[in-house]
Amino acid sequence: MALLSIVAKKPLFTKKIMTNLFPNLYLHGLKITDCFSISQIKALCDYFDNDLEKAFLAKRRDLEKCEIKTETITKFLKNRDAINLKFEKAQLAQHNIGIISYLDDDYPELLREISSRPPLLYYRGVLSTKDQLCVSVVGTRKMSSYGRSATHTICDDLVANNVTIVSGLAYGIDSTAHKVAVHHKKPTIAVVASGLRDEDLYPQAHLQLARSIIDTGGALVSEYPIDTPALKQYFVARNRLIAGLSMGTVVVESSLKSGALITARYALEQNRGVYAVPGSIFNPESAGPNNLLKLGAKAVTSGLDILEDLNVAYSAIIPEPALYTPKERLVVQCLSAEPRTTSELIKDTNLTTAELVATLTFLEMKGIVKNLGAQQYMLLKTIV
Numbered sequence: 001m002a003l004l005s006i007v008a009k010k011p012l013f014t015k016k017i018m019t020n021l022f023p024n025l026y027l028h029g030l031k032i033t034d035c036f037s038i039s040q041i042k043a044l045c046d047y048f049d050n051d052l053e054k055a056f057l058a059k060r061r062d063l064e065k066c067e068i069k070t071e072t073i074t075k076f077l078k079n080r081d082a083i084n085l086k087f088e089k090a091q092l093a094q095h096n097i098g099i100i101s102y103l104d105d106d107y108p109e110l111l112r113e114i115s116s117r118p119p120l121l122y123y124r125g126v127l128s129t130k131d132q133l134c135v136s137v138v139g140t141r142k143m144s145s146y147g148r149s150a151t152h153t154i155c156d157d158l159v160a161n162n163v164t165i166v167s168g169l170a171y172g173i174d175s176t177a178h179k180v181a182v183h184h185k186k187p188t189i190a191v192v193a194s195g196l197r198d199e200d201l202y203p204q205a206h207l208q209l210a211r212s213i214i215d216t217g218g219a220l221v222s223e224y225p226i227d228t229p230a231l232k233q234y235f236v237a238r239n240r241l242i243a244g245l246s247m248g249t250v251v252v253e254s255s256l257k258s259g260a261l262i263t264a265r266y267a268l269e270q271n272r273g274v275y276a277v278p279g280s281i282f283n284p285e286s287a288g289p290n291n292l293l294k295l296g297a298k299a300v301t302s303g304l305d306i307l308e309d310l311n312v313a314y315s316a317i318i319p320e321p322a323l324y325t326p327k328e329r330l331v332v333q334c335l336s337a338e339p340r341t342t343s344e345l346i347k348d349t350n351l352t353t354a355e356l357v358a359t360l361t362f363l364e365m366k367g368i369v370k371n372l373g374a375q376q377y378m379l380l381k382t383i384v
Helices: 015-032 038-047 052-056 060-065 070-081 085-094 145-160 173-183 204-215 232-244 259-269 284-294 303-309 326-333 342-349 353-365
Strands: 098-101 120-125 133-138 163-167 188-191 219-222 248-251 273-276 369-373 376-379
Touching: 015 038, 015 052, 015 085, 015 098, 015 120, 038 052, 038 060, 060 070, 120 204, 133 145, 133 173, 133 232, 133 259, 145 163, 145 173, 145 303, 145 369, 145 376, 163 173, 173 188, 173 204, 188 204, 188 232, 204 219, 232 259, 248 259, 248 284, 248 303, 259 273, 259 284, 273 284, 273 303, 326 342, 326 353, 342 353, 342 376, 353 369
Parallel strands: 133 163, 133 248, 163 188, 188 219, 248 273
Antiparallel strands: 098 120, 120 219, 369 376
16 A cells, blocks of 8 residues: 655755664664663663663663563563664655654753653654744644634734744644644644654544645654554653643643643643633633633733743734725624624624625635634634
């Protein structure tokens, strides 16, 4: 069966990555034996003074000195004999997957700070977090129109100030956050709970979004090797990386039992900023952020609130008033984040049906309003 590829014509590896790839293959080899925990891999590398080749080729007596159980050592030695690192290198190259270890200078610094940092990261695209401010935007898969509007507002502000959005490629808030960055042609990082081949990615419905993330200078990131399916337990582990890559995490909408709140908890444990978008007390998907606010999270209504809390200089992007007509301003004043019908708008604006439809069309083209179908419209952002 033919394998899909996000970038078919041009490999995404730089010369530097190709040069540094082979030493990290030994760490990749340790990973795919599926025998060691993160702490055991770290202990093994420490024992050999970070000589990854020696760690991978360790003899039984050396493994025993690292206090690894006998049955684990036996399993490792057997599995290691079945690994062909040259084949592994070819597989990674075929799928444009780079690998970077915690020993490399360009391993993400914020991620290096967390106690459970993965010894090896797999990525597609451009994983460059140096001199970049990363903020994670997460939330429910059951996004409301209010959640969509809030995500657009927050992410518009962040990407306009060159903040890299980090999220999880999931339905709802996560994918909306990525799409805002892609729309503005700004890099965004999607951390996934699977391998990075096209056929490994979850959900498959976001395969095109994954391609677009790479095309606009972003990256897909995982701690899992090729051919790893998206299992339930991997999503919880993935959330620590979303928080770990970011200076702060904002929860837009979520229930009281959600992965977004797990991400917020990791952010708190990692001494990073935790932010929440206030929501309706009658919406179960606002219960998560509302509860975070009770616990001391900072309430935010824009991305600028986050930048201010992080003490980052920012500029408010103010559209030129001359770009908007009096009719457009009139319609916007009658819209909100809650859907409104054309009948309601005609009544409130006194515009004719033709005038209203034309005005809404232009506002939609400018990204101010969204057509929800069934003659319903909502406001995505205000104009001044």
